[in-house]
Amino acid sequence: MGLTAGVLAIDAGNSKTDVAVIGADGTVLATARGEGFRPPAVGLDTAMGTLAGTVDRALTGAGTPAVSHVSACLANADLPVEEEQLTAALAACGWGATVEVRNDTFAILRAGVTEPRGVAVVCGAGINCVGMRPDGRTARFPAIGRISGDWGGGWALAEEALWHAARASDGRGAATALTVALPAHFGLSGMPALIEALHLEHVPPARRHELTPVLFATAARGDGVARAIVGRQAEEIVTMAVVALTRLSLLDEETPVVLGGSVLAARHPLLDDGIRELLAERAPKAVARVVTERPVLGAGLLGLDRLAAGTDAQARLRAYYAG
Numbered sequence: 001m002g003l004t005a006g007v008l009a010i011d012a013g014n015s016k017t018d019v020a021v022i023g024a025d026g027t028v029l030a031t032a033r034g035e036g037f038r039p040p041a042v043g044l045d046t047a048m049g050t051l052a053g054t055v056d057r058a059l060t061g062a063g064t065p066a067v068s069h070v071s072a073c074l075a076n077a078d079l080p081v082e083e084e085q086l087t088a089a090l091a092a093c094g095w096g097a098t099v100e101v102r103n104d105t106f107a108i109l110r111a112g113v114t115e116p117r118g119v120a121v122v123c124g125a126g127i128n129c130v131g132m133r134p135d136g137r138t139a140r141f142p143a144i145g146r147i148s149g150d151w152g153g154g155w156a157l158a159e160e161a162l163w164h165a166a167r168a169s170d171g172r173g174a175a176t177a178l179t180v181a182l183p184a185h186f187g188l189s190g191m192p193a194l195i196e197a198l199h200l201e202h203v204p205p206a207r208r209h210e211l212t213p214v215l216f217a218t219a220a221r222g223d224g225v226a227r228a229i230v231g232r233q234a235e236e237i238v239t240m241a242v243v244a245l246t247r248l249s250l251l252d253e254e255t256p257v258v259l260g261g262s263v264l265a266a267r268h269p270l271l272d273d274g275i276r277e278l279l280a281e282r283a284p285k286a287v288a289r290v291v292t293e294r295p296v297l298g299a300g301l302l303g304l305d306r307l308a309a310g311t312d313a314q315a316r317l318r319a320y321y322a323g
Contacts (some may be wrong), residue, residue, distance in 0.1 A: 005029060005064040007303030008055065008095050010072040011107045011296035012037030014125070017054050018296035021062035026304060026313030028320045030061030031296075039076055039086075048089050055095060070096035071303030073107035073295065078144050100306060103140065104295060105130045105260075111298030112258035112291035116305055119244045120291070121237050124261030125209065126153035129240035131248050139247040141240065152236045154263055157229065158211040161218075162198075164225050165191055176225035181218045182211055216268045227270065233263075234274030242282050251283055260291040297321040 006024035010017065017034045034054030039047040059065060072090055077083045087101045105128045109120030119131040119139070127150055131139035142148035165182050167173030169191035183194040186203050197203040219226035237259070245251045257279065264271070267290065279286050297317065304313050 005062055005067040006069065006307050006309065007300055008059070008067040008070045008072075009296055009300035009303055010051070010055070010070070010074070011104060011294070011299045012051060012072070012074045013104055013295075014038055014075045017051060018294065019054050019058040020296050020300055021058050021064065021067065022300050022303065022317060024068070024307060024309055024313065026309060026316030026320075028300075028317065029063075030058045032058035032061065037075055044085070044089060048093075052093060055093070059095070066094060067096045068098070069303050069306050070099040071299045071306065072099065072101045073104040073299040073302070074101055075104045077101055077103045078142055098306070100302070102302070103128070103130065103143075105140075105143075106132065106138075106302065107295035107298035108260040108291055109258050109298065110301045110305075111293040111295055112260070112289065113256045116302070117250075118256035118258060119241050119248075119250070119286075120258040120260060121241050121264075122261040123153055123233070123237060123259070123263040125155050126150065127156075127236065127240070127261075129244050131244035131250070133248055133250070137248060139244040152233050153261070154209045154212045157215055157233060157263070158208045160229050160232075161211055161215040161226070162194075162208075164229070166195060168225070174225055177218050177221065177223045178215070178226055181214050185210060185214050212263065213266070216266070216270070219270050220268070230268070230270050231274055234271055234278055237264075237275055238278040238282060241279065241286065245283055245286065252285060254285045254287060257283070257286045257288045258291045259288060260295075264290055265292075293318075294321055 005021055007022040009020040015036045017037055019032045021029045023029055032054050035050050037047050037051055077086050083101045087099050091099045105122050108122055109130055116132050116134050121129045128143040129141055161178050165178035168176045169179045179191050183190050188194050215226055219230045241257050279288055300317050
């Protein structure tokens with residue numbers, strides 16, 4: 001074919017995987033979508049087998065067996081040792097001459113900035129934060145839950161709402177409208193019924209995340225306990241961003257702070273306002289924006305950065321995903 005297959009871009013999250021084969025000039029030659037990438041849940045071999053099926057469809061569509069560089073942004077690549085393991089696994093597939101694996105939060109960051117410089121906080125099911133500079137320096141957190149100091153994201157917000165509602169219901173905690181709103185979401189009479197239903201799994205555990213929008217709606221109606229939970233989430237998001245900015249010596253420079261993930265993409269006014277107020281106080285030169293671009297774009301841009309493809313190639317790739 002006339003175009004050189006420069007980059008195989010992979011954005012593999014827990015729920016879905018997007019793949020793009022990109023020419024060295026930024027032209028998208030083929031794309032494919034597949035299932036999520038969850039090595040901790042299904043094992044590395046099974047996860048790689050699922051990923052390989054998606055990648056093979058994209059490479060076949062592009063009419064090439066391999067590319068110059070594989071830029072893979074993967075869920076569950078939280079620690080350097082996990083990145084090394086996954087890099088070796090992808091390199092063994094022979095998809096590209098070089099392979100770079102990063103945590104999938106880097107894809108969201110790169111999609112939301114015009115150059116590889118800035119900080120991203122992702123608040124979806126969980127929470128994570130990364131930062132980068134053009135010279136290759138990065139800032140990141142393990143982001144593997146409470147054992148690494150994390151708090152927040154949809155699951156944590158739902159659990160916190162349940163905790164406060166349970167204590168309010170039996171008198172151990174402050175009164176809150178969550179005691180009515182949470183069980184009502186599942187058509188139940190009160191917190192005792194909801195606690196029983198969750199414990200006995202009459203309400204499947206996977207449905208707990210449905211309580212996060214209920215929390216935000218209750219907070220928007222002025223409930224003090226719910227508002228305090230949302231305020232804590234804003235605090236955690238800004239704390240991570242400010243630490244990352246400080247580590248990269250970007251606190252005193254105008255720097256993008258990209259906000260992504262389902263909780264932030266929902267644009268809850270109370271959370272949005274809280275984040276911006278705290279950033280204005282602690283990092284006044286930070287420029288916050290909610291990213292709307294698809295993360296696979298970020299994986300592709302990171303690959304083009306690696307190939308020194310230039311601004312025209314980046315613009316062409318961005319135009320494709322903007323269309």
